[in-house]
Amino acid sequence: MFNFLSKKLRSWQQQNQNINKENKENDNSKKTKENSQAKLSSNLKENLDSIKAILGVCEDLIIREFAFGNKGQISAAIIFIDGMVDRTLINDNIIKPLMYDNRFICEEESLEIKNIDIIKGTILYVGEIEKSTTINDLVESCLSGDTILLIEKAKEALVISSRGWETRGVVDPETETIVRGPREGFTENLRTNTTLLRRKIKSPDFMLEAMKIGRKTNTAISIAYLKGVANPEVIEEAKRRLKRIDTDGILESGYIEGFIEDAPLSIFSTIGNSEKPDTVAGKILEGRVAVLVDGTPFVLTFPMVFIEGFQSAEDYYSRPYYASLVRVIRFIAFAISILAPSSYVAATTFHQELIPTPLLFTVAASSEGTPFPAVVEVLAMGVIFEILREAGIRLPRPVGQAISIVGALVIGESAVSAGLIGGIVVIVIALTAVASFVVPAQTDSGAILRVILVILAGSMGGVGIMVGLIGILIHLASLRSFGTPYLSPLAPLSPFDLKDVFFRVPIWAMLTRPKSIVRQNIQRQKFILKPTPPPEKKDKGGSK
Amino acid sequence: MKMIILLAMVFLIILIIEAPKLIVNKYWKELIVFLSLLSLAFILTVLVILGVDIPSPLEGIEYLIDDILDLSWERK
Amino acid sequence: MRNRKIIVSIIICILLTLSISGCWNRRELNTFSILMGMGIDKAEEVGKVQLTAQIINVSELKQGGSSNKEAYLAVRSTGDTVFDALRNFTKESNRKIYLPHNKVLILGEDIATEGVQKYIDFFVRDHEMRLRESVLVAKGKAEEILNVKSELEKIPAAGISSLLKSQNATSEATDVDMKDFISRLMSKTTAPIAPLIEISGEEEKKVLRISGMAIFKQDKWVGELEGSKARGILWVIDKIESGIIVVDCPNEEGKMSLEIIRASSKITPELKGDKVSIKVEIKEEGHIGDQECPCELKSHDISSIEKMKTTVIRAEVISALEKARELNTDIFGFGDSVHQKYPKQWKDIESSWDEVFPEIEVEIVVDAKVRRSGILIMPASS
């Protein structure tokens, strides 16, 4: 016993040491990298060679050597990576002015430093130019799409911002389609995305902080928040967690989510994501922090609470009564999506007395002669449904339709008429499937919960379901997202925030930001904004 | 017998899960309390499974209240 | 994070133990048969109970189940006690009987006259039983009642259940559920009542008929009330839903039928010395439903109709009362009402209630009204 324990302990310690070692090695490699930050020499050839040595001979690396000056006496080189730059900008605004502008008359013994400043200051027609002296910097900016201008005899180089690559335009987002509201969605381009947000919140308080994560990918990310509203602790914590990330690559915001979320092993996500600028802007205005990642249209927002999944941007654009009705329907649909199969199993195998008599006859008649117990039927149908769904998403559209036909025929008709499964099971699963799409944020967690609850219901009946639900409740109650309890504003209860949970009050009555998220600047609008008719004019002879 | 082996396994799992944390943190006192409570629990459950007639604490209370102090509501 | 690992492993442990021990109480729908109606009789062997159960043949209820079999099966079994007999069904049937959907419990005549207490305990004690099931008393054997096919319903028990509900239309019998029955049984003075069911008609065309109310004394069936006499009880215990009262036309030949729309009653006991007197106030409202005589009714005619109606109601109550006095059973709950009003004096009266009850003076105050005359002002014939 104790042998075992001590072994276990020892292996732990070893693991820890190994990890520490690795970390140290990483640090070392970083240091050597920093040491090797060679400065530019004054020889163009040398500089080019050292850049080539780092970047290697790639087909998309283009080095254009040319000469300029009134006598063509200054040789220079432009380095850029094809496909990541705006070619017309390089041709028209960098090479053309340099070679065409003859006013650049230079003495034989002219100083190289002066040349650089003159070129930067008077010749190039480009918005953003920086000077750089180290080769590493040059390589990095070249890789991110800038153009480098190297000049003979200069110990500095110009980094000319010329990023321009094919991007998708701003289009209707696919995951969150709405009827009323802005149609634009985020794109893969970080700059476009920040612009979309900036266009919504034109305030000096709106802060965007840049960061680069990923040793190999060097992915740019931005932290967006509203200064004076967002909880500074959350911002600090977010930055701390983001800085902790030391990985080779970030390809999508999901990577970031995985690294910074509070409950990495939970089936519930504690960080929200959205593809719509208006949704994200709304969340930022409520005091949340957003993280935009280059290369993905999905923007992370946190702190996230459970009920956020039930709120849609459109709720706030439509009239409050309808919005509230839809809200309630979403809650019902979520309940159906996780409870319907397990309730069916529990009712038909444990609590037949709960089924009204005529319904019981129908259910009994439909399950008469089917070979499998109800649990197996429901689980199998659930798995088949998930397979169909997955196939439908992954396959190309035309084939996807074929899948749905096959699914409908095989499962809906043949299986029932062959007596393999009861007709009621098909109805239950179909209802579940439809309901599970109503709350997209919880679709994935719902699928898992469904399976767990069906198994529990199959072994313990209704008590099993209740045990499962209480377990879920305990789990949800113990979750936090960046310091905010996941179940707030329900638990802990903050009565003021209930204005936006089961029903949505009119916009003019939404006086405060959610208290569980924001600690400062709680009030978001003036107190009396309820529209009223203008006061009646008191002149009595008005009718004439 | 099958039940007792099963029970021993459960207790072993509990021990493996809980004890290392206490040892790593050097919570010696807690470890002692934990181990003694766990062994008490083990003895109790084994006795229950073996069907040994353990006197119920409620019977003791009933004896105290009813027979010694004569305070039971039933008598008055 | 360690916490979660612990939780996950505990969950695995529990799931393992659960799967090892198997699932308790699990029964698939096709492993038991649903009971719709139950009848209790005395078995031919002395001291044994015979149960008749009406269970559903589910595959026949399926749509398109076109074979000409019945949708139900009536099975029979005997045993020393009710529960014993119930379990003995499995000797002949491969499926266990499932009780919670039982609609009617029919007590056979022999059982009812012997005393139902010992037979009914199971139906209250078992967790599968509900307090909503109807209790009936059969004239003859309960088994025979359950064997009579229903014309409109696939399942006879469901037919009996809806037959009971339709008694509202005449209010000459009322549905008595298990809760009412046993709460009357538990009361020290109030006697249970239950609708009485019998078979009428010839061999091939047997039909079931609710003939009135059975009156119990303690737990023994002692007598019955039929037709308007049965309505007499319902007037007093406030169970009248609807019904027709037939009176003579005020001035001319012919009859009128008056429909009862709503009725309520109130029992007020009074204690003077040792003498108990009861005042029963009945309020009734109704319409003219049918009129044979061709005359237009004036307002004073209406008041005479009301008077006649009052007399009819009073007569119905008195006939029930006389029957109760004759059998000396307190079916109206007079004892309980005295208890509720005079809790202190009650202790003295309680023990001698059997002597007190037949002597009680009952004052019947009926307030009957005719409110509307249907869509006619006067008969079409004039």
Place this chain on the structure above:
Amino acid sequence: MKIEKGVISSSQLTFMIIGFLQASNLLLVFSSRIVNHDSWLAILVGLVISIPIALSYAALAKEFSGKTLIQISDIIYGAYLGKMISVSYILIFLLTFSIDLRLFSDFLITYIMPETPIWAILTLLTFLSAWAVRGGIEVIARCSFIIIAMASIIILSTFVFLLSDMEFSNFLPVFDLPLKDFIQGTHINVSLYYLEIIIFLMIMAFVNKTEQVRGSMLWGLILGGVSLLILEVRNVAVLGIVSNILTSPSFNAVRYISVAEVFTRLEMFVVIMLITTVFLKVSIMYYATVLGLAQTLHLRSYLPLVTPIGIITISLCIISGDSSMELLHGGMYIWPVFILPIQLFPVLSLFIVKLRKKSKKLGANEE
């Protein structure tokens, strides 16, 4: 060194008390068996009697703000006597905890799954509570609002559904029983339902605003008492005399619901309500037991005690009574008598503290 870092708000304390009392729905049978249809009166009188005692609990908690019952008795009675008192408190908590668990398992077995062995249900419920207890007081407190919201909706809606079946003449004649029985019924009410909130002396220490404890205690007690009252009125009005012979009048009353033949067979809601509130109550008791033990032994964490105590409880549940009839007898005649002095003990403590303070003041004045 603080053993519990969590902080709860005073409103959460109220919710927990309400849920705690709503769980006593299960125990209603103890007093209603004795006082029959007058049990509503016993519940009301019991509530009135319990309020001053509960307030003295709150006063004690305020006197020693941030200290649990165990620490308080350590301070008042010194190291040795205090330890003895603490141990007896813990034993009582453990016993009440296991008896409640046992009664609930008995209920489940009687009404829903008669063939399931009791240890399976006990293990499942204890595991759930252990999970919540491991999460700390904050998790239990957060669960409480959702649980009591659900339970209250169920209580009110079943009341409404049953309105047409209620007969209020069932309550007549009022006070139709010997005084002794009434006192016994009230006593059962007081010590089995209301004064079990002595356990909250372990929890009040973690309320963020100590001055609001008094109010939330009062509100919790009143609202919880009112929900018990509603339940009892519903049961007696619907079932009348039959409710005296049933092991769970609530379950049978809700089973009786039949609104337009559509809303029928709703008894699952009673199970839902009971399972959630009993879970809450049991978790609170579990937490108090474990925390109390850890504090008595001056441990740095209570987490290692959770699993062993849980297993001991399961065994205790199984051995605590051979049959439900035995438990019923104990609950009706023995247990209330046994537990009342312990429940009144904090009042004595408060008295001692006040006396000491006064004498100190007097002493200070004389000097």
